[in-house]
Amino acid sequence: MPVEDECDASDFQIRVFEPKDYPAVKRLFIDGIMENVTPAFKEALLHPVNLAVLAGIAALTYALPGHLRWLGFVVATAWIAAVYWCCHMFYAIYVNDKLASEMKDIEKHFLSLPGNCYWVAEHKKLKVIGGMVAVKSCAGASKKEVITRDRKSKLSKSTPANIISAQEEMGDEGPRQNNAQSDTSHHKAECQDTAESCEMFRMIVDRQYRRHGLGVRLTQTVLDFAQEHEYKTCILGTSKAQKAAQKLYLKVGFQLIKTYTPDIKRFISVLTGAKELYFEKQL
Numbered sequence: 519m520p521v522e523d524e525c526d527a528s529d530f531q532i533r534v535f536e537p538k539d540y541p542a543v544k545r546l547f548i549d550g551i552m553e554n555v556t557p558a559f560k561e562a563l564l565h566p567v568n569l570a571v572l573a574g575i576a577a578l579t580y581a582l583p584g585h586l587r588w589l590g591f592v593v594a595t596a597w598i599a600a601v602y603w604c605c606h607m608f609y610a611i612y613v614n615d616k617l618a619s620e621m622k623d624i625e626k627h628f629l630s631l632p633g634n635c636y637w638v639a640e641h642k643k644l645k646v647i648g649g650m651v652a653v654k655s656c657a658g659a660s661k662k663e664v665i666t667r668d669r670k671s672k673l674s675k676s677t678p679a680n681i682i683s684a685q686e687e688m689g690d691e692g693p694r695q696n697n698a699q700s701d702t703s704h705h706k707a708e709c710q711d712t713a714e715s716c717e718m719f720r721m722i723v724d725r726q727y728r729r730h731g732l733g734v735r736l737t738q739t740v741l742d743f744a745q746e747h748e749y750k751t752c753i754l755g756t757s758k759a760q761k762a763a764q765k766l767y768l769k770v771g772f773q774l775i776k777t778y779t780p781d782i783k784r785f786i787s788v789l790t791g792a793k794e795l796y797f798e799k800q801l
Contacts, residue, residue, distance in 0.1 A: 527731035530648055532739050535624055535636040542647040543638060547621060550722040551613050552606075558759035558790060559605040565791035568601055604789040608757075608782060628652050633716065633747050637739055639723075639732055648727040651736040653743060653752075656715040716744050718754040721763070733766050741770070745801050752801060758793040772797035 535543065562568060572594060579590025620627035628636035633655035639648045718740045723733045744752050754772070756763050757780075768774075776796045779787055786792070 527735045529643065530639040530641055530727075530732060530735070532637050532639050532735060535629065535638050535650070537625070539638050539640075539647060540624070543624070543650055544617070544621065546647060546650060546722055546724065547616070547720065548613055551609050553725075554757065554759055555602075555606050555609055557761075558608065558757070558792070559602050561759050562601050562605055562790045562792075563598070565789075567788055567791065568597070571597055601789050604786045605792075607786055608780070608790055608792050611782065624652075628654065631655065633657070633713070633749075635743055636720070637736065639727075639736060641727075647724075649723040649732050649736050651721045651740055652719040653716050653740045654719065655713060655747075655749075656717055656753075657713040714748075714750040716740075716747070716749045716752050718752055721754070721766075728762075734770060737766065737770050741799070741801065749801055751798055753796060753798045755794055755796050758795060764795065764797075767797045767799075770799070772799040 575590055575594045575597065579587050579594075582590060624636050628634050634653060636650070636652040638650045640646070641648055718737070721733065721736060721740075723736070741752060752772075753775075754767065756767075758777075764774075774795060775798045777793050780792055780794045782792070
């Protein structure tokens with residue numbers, strides 16, 4: 519769908535999620551997470567482990583007889599493909615887990631308690647969803663669902679086809695969208711079990727509506743809600759590859775409080791060099 523040249527954040531109304539929004543929200547979530555694979559892959563190729571391996575392959579290739587050097591190119595290509603696959607799996611596991619849990623019933627997980635909420639940004643004229651964001655109380659955080667070893671094993675079998683089929687389930691409902699997003703944590707967040715803190719989730723803005731202040735408006739919506747509900751702090755998690763999201767959070771006053779390696783299969787962690795970042799803002 520064409521986008522108006524002068525489109526900006528004021529062209530959107532930010533309102534609470536409604537059941538009719540689900541197809542667009544689901545697509546926004548899937549596309550928003552999976553578009554991070556390419557930047558994560560580019561960053562992973564510069565990881566010391568991969569640079570060392572590729573340098574070693576190059577040295578061995580040079581040492582091989584001329585008629586066998588093609589083997590070096592095959593091995594290097596296979597390694598690069600493995601790095602890309604690991605980057606894909608890093609995000610695909612997360613997507614499949616959330617689609618099977620809290621994203622399966624947004625009203626139950628985000629709208630059933632007064633201290634939680636889920637908003638969408640709807641274009642006033644085009645009536646399309648251009649962004650979304652959610653917040654949850656940290657009360658009971660120690661009891662939140664985590665990915666168990668058995669579940670993680672099942673989720674690790676995800677392939678590109680799993681993500682594509684999830685998109686196809688929605689048919690032609692709603693416009694096709696490309697997005698950017700923040701929350702991709704494979705850990706439980708740094709959300710302490712206290713009613714004084716809240717956690718921001720699903721801060722996603724459609725690609726065609728970025729750079730117009732919509733991300734700031736969505737984030738401010740959460741912060742205003744948090745203050746109204748007398749939260750003292752707001753936290754959020756994102757991945758190292760999501761540079762734009764990190765800049766946004768710093769811009770609105772969040773501070774980086776922790777960086778660590780995600781709780782995923784070791785070979786995925788090693789090949790991707792993935793890191794989780796957690797930010798906090800005092801309210």
